[in-house]
Amino acid sequence: MSLLEKFFAGDVQALSSLITEVESRSDGCQAIVAAIYPRTGRACKLGITGPPGAGKSSLVDRFAGELAAESRRVGIIAVDPTSPFSGGAFLGDRVRMRSLAGNENVYIRSMASRGAQGGLSVATFDACLVLDAFGKDWIIMETVGVGQIELDVAQHADTVVVALSPESGDSIQASKAGLMEIGDVFVVNKADREGATNLVTQLNMTLEVRRKNEPWSYPVLATVATTGQGVAELGQAVRRHREFLGRHDRLAVRRKTQLKSQLRKILEDRIRATVSRRFHSDPDWDKLADRVYLKQETPYGAADRILAAWRS
Ligand SMILES: Nc1nc2c(ncn2[C@@H]2O[C@H](COP(=O)(O)OP(=O)(O)OP(=O)(O)O)[C@@H](O)[C@H]2O)c(=O)[nH]1
Ligand SMILES: [Mg+2]
Numbered sequence: 249m250s251l252l253e254k255f256f257a258g259d260v261q262a263l264s265s266l267i268t269e270v271e272s273r274s275d276g277c278q279a280i281v282a283a284i285y286p287r288t289g290r291a292c293k294l295g296i297t298g299p300p301g302a303g304k305s306s307l308v309d310r311f312a313g314e315l316a317a318e319s320r321r322v323g324i325i326a327v328d329p330t331s332p333f334s335g336g337a338f339l340g341d342r343v344r345m346r347s348l349a350g351n352e353n354v355y356i357r358s359m360a361s362r363g364a365q366g367g368l369s370v371a372t373f374d375a376c377l378v379l380d381a382f383g384k385d386w387i388i389m390e391t392v393g394v395g396q397i398e399l400d401v402a403q404h405a406d407t408v409v410v411a412l413s414p415e416s417g418d419s420i421q422a423s424k425a426g427l428m429e430i431g432d433v434f435v436v437n438k439a440d441r442e443g444a445t446n447l448v449t450q451l452n453m454t455l456e457v458r459r460k461n462e463p464w465s466y467p468v469l470a471t472v473a474t475t476g477q478g479v480a481e482l483g484q485a486v487r488r489h490r491e492f493l494g495r496h497d498r499l500a501v502r503r504k505t506q507l508k509s510q511l512r513k514i515l516e517d518r519i520r521a522t523v524s525r526r527f528h529s530d531p532d533w534d535k536l537a538d539r540v541y542l543k544q545e546t547p548y549g550a551a552d553r554i555l556a557a558w559r560s
Contacts, residue, residue, distance in 0.1 A: 262353065412435065
């Protein structure tokens with residue numbers, strides 16, 4: 249049986265291998281996506297992001313556990329900003345989802361962002377396609393809300409949950425990182441700690457403008473991931489957002505916007521690859537550099553000529 253046949257037969261090893269392929273951006277990537285693409289689009293995609301240590305993994309652990317108990321099949325991608333490329337199903341320290349270990353309805357995969365640059369966003373998108381085609385009902389992506397790449401990944405989701413905690417000025421961090429703009433549902437986790445009620449109030453105030461201008465309620469929930477308090481309500485809020493998207497075609501609009509940005513990234517990747525390939529192999533570059541050095545041409549003029557030569 250070929251790898252793809254095994255994959256379609258539900259083989260988890262094959263699932264892992266395909267994700268490894270798309271993560272490495274190997275030449276086989278394109279063929280994989282072509283083979284699975286018609287079977288994608290069914291899964292609910294949830295992104296969860298927030299400052300380091302807010303309790304994202306603990307929340308995912310609980311939420312995914314509830315879904316799995318309802319016989320929902322769940323795929324989790326944890327984007328780990330610290331660990332080097334692992335290539336396998338290695339789980340970084342940041343993925344604390346102990347209760348899910350061994351749960352046959354749940355597949356957890358860690359993807360490293362260090363060294364991946366812009367490719368990570370494209371790779372995670374493809375990894376979601378793989379999980380979707382495998383038959384996962386829910387795909388959950390956890391990212392630390394620190395940089396543009398992580399925000400891009402979170403925005404592949406149909407619903408974005410922003411998780412904060414009352415510690416270390418999380419609300420300030422959230423607005424700096426642009427998290428307030430990308431969230432659909434907000435969570436103040438560690439509600440057992442001092443300052444949680446304050447943070448809920450602050451968030452509600454910040455969200456007032458968005459609530460006025462848009463037809464969604466942008467709920468703010470308090471949770472204690474370690475005990476599970478509030479996690480059922482979080483699940484309800486996520487489902488309500490899903491229903492909201494289902495009305496008036498909003499889900500399709502959102503996904504098309506995501507596809508446009510995916511297309512753009514693929515094009516940028518390809519153009520970057522073309523430039524670096526030609527830069528190393530094209531002898532004309534040396535001649536051009538000579539001309540520019542001798543003031544026979546400006547760098548811009550040379551660049552224009554190169555582009556024109558490529559086009560023809
Ligand atoms: N007191 C308290 N501690 C919590 C709560 N939720 C999580 N924690 C603890 O906070 C720490 C971080 O939790 P994680 O779930 O790993 O947080 P995270 O946001 O996934 O962390 P990173 O992925 O490293 O950014 C762990 O020690 C948890 O046990 C909570 O509601 N209350
Ligand atoms: Mg985590």
